[in-house]
Amino acid sequence: MKASHRDHGDDAPATTAGFAMCWFTTYEEGRQPFQLLLPTSIVASIEEEVMLHATQQRERERALAAAERLREAEERKASSARDKETEEGASGVDEGTFVAEFDRLPSDYDPSRKHQVLTGSEVWGAASRARAMREGDYKKHDAELLARITKAGAFRDVANPARSPDRWIRDLAFLMEAHPHMQEVTRFVASRVVLSMHSHEPLVIPSILLNGPPGVGKTHYAKDLAHALGAPLRVQSMENAQASALWLGTERHWATASHGIVFEQIVLGGAANPVFLIDEIDKAPQESQYKPLAALHSLLEPVTACAVRDAGLDITFDASLAIYIATSNDAGKLPESLRTRFREFSILPPRGEQALRAAHVVATAAALKLSVPNFAPPEPALSRKLAHLSAREIYQVVQDSVARAVQGGRLHLSAADLPSEVVGDDAAGPVLH
Incomplete structure (x- = not known):
């Protein structure tokens, strides 16, 4: 009132x-x-x-x-602080400064030794998206990845055996002896190494397809070749592959979202040119809804490989130097659009003297692989008894035989250590391919 x-x-x-x-x-x-x-x-x-x-x-x-x-006024101040955080990032550096620093050439930069695999603007964009996320596992996961990437920088080492010529000569000789039926492939790779030496450019090896019957040593050769090149190796069997996401990651709307193996090896790894061994590529499901071979079309094409996008972190990077070696028993099962992206080599079992030399090299490597101290390499005469076997079979037989010899208290192989069903009748001699 x-x-x-x-x-x-x-x-x-x-x-x-x-x-x-x-x-x-x-x-x-x-x-x-x-x-x-x-x-x-x-x-x-x-x-x-x-x-x-x-x-x-x-x-x-x-x-x-x-x-x-x-x-x-307090709201304006808080908003300004949030805008500044978005603009400058967690490190307190603005975008221009971050990008310039991230993309800066190393003091020891040599284009044949260092290769830029991603840019500061891509990392900045991914970091901005991560900061805008709601709190949760993805935000924490992305922040950790981006911290690793920022620490590693934009450049990765380029593996090239030519920088260690003595070792490269020894490894080439081993490849020729241990895999004589792969000499065409070895010479092809060696020519690319020589080309990189003369061009002063990064080592580039076109994608290789080793096609041949089971057991001829395709996978074993690919591993030895990666070792000779001095590049990190990632083996990916395609027999049970179910999705193309394994190469370039999974989109965020999936519960199992993650980055792909190419991003893992190159951006999170130490080399710009790791080796990807695509084992049994012809066994990859062709009618699968997710088509596990689909991503390889862009990865194996040099024009598109220099800017591939990983869906897991939504970031684009350069995978153009990656080395791909695929094995197959029947290359005819591959899509023609993919098959034409490979340099295809037909691999047949070694024969005659090649088989004898290869058997000794493989048997020696199999025995050494077990790292039994002071165990003597197999005698050439003993290795010849295995020449009729495939490289895979020789490897298995020798390692089983070494185990029997050690169990018997010996540090060398004898004929008695070899399975009788493998050696057969000595009088008849080995049956070569």
Whole structure:
């Protein structure tokens, strides 16, 4: 209720001395203002109270307005801080400075030894998206990956055996002896190494397809070749592969989202040209909804391989120097569009003297692989008894035979250690391919 005093006009009702008419206004709905005749002392007291209430109301309104202005200022300050964090990133560096520093050439930069696999702008974009995520496993996972990438920088080493010529000569000789039926492939790779030496450019080896019957040593050769090149090796069997995402990652809307193996080897690894051994590529499911070979179309094409996108982190990088060696028993099962992206070599089992030399090299390597101290390499005459076997079979037989010799207290192989079903009738001699 609000009270107010009004001066009496000519039409005002007469009042008694010491009294005054006071109007009262109520805020209740439907009630009309009314007036009461009250002592002047009470009217004065009421008017003083009304004025005090009005003053207090104005002070409250001013305080609320000031508080609102303060709240708005704090919000602007917080928003500005968030914008600055987005602009500068967690490191407190702005985008231009970050990109320039990330893309800066190493002090020892040599294009034949160092290759830029990603750019600062790509890393900055991925970091900005990670910061915008809601808190959760993905945000933490991405932050950890980006920290690793930022620490590693934009450049990766380029493996090239030509920088260690003595070792390369020894490894070439081993490849020729241990895999005589692969000599065409070995010469092809060696020519690319020589080309890189003369061009002063990074080592580039076109994708290779080794096609031939089971057991001729295709996979074993590919592993030995990767070792000779001095490049990291990633073996990927395609027999049970179910999705192309294994190469270039899974989109974020899948619960099992992750980066692909190419990103893992190159961006998170140490080499720009790792070796990918695509084992039994002809056994990859062709009718699968996710087509595990689909991503290889862009990875094996030099024009597109220099800018491939990993879906897991949504980042584009350069995979153009990666080396791909595929094995197959029947290359005719591959899509023609993919088969034409390989340099195809037909591999047949070694024959005659080649088979004898290869058997000895493989048998020696199999025995050494077991790392038994002071165990003597197999005698050439003993290795010749295995020449009719495939490289895979020789490897298995020798390792089983070494185990029997060690069990018998010997540090060398004898004919008695070899399975009788393998050696057969010595008088008849070995049956070569």
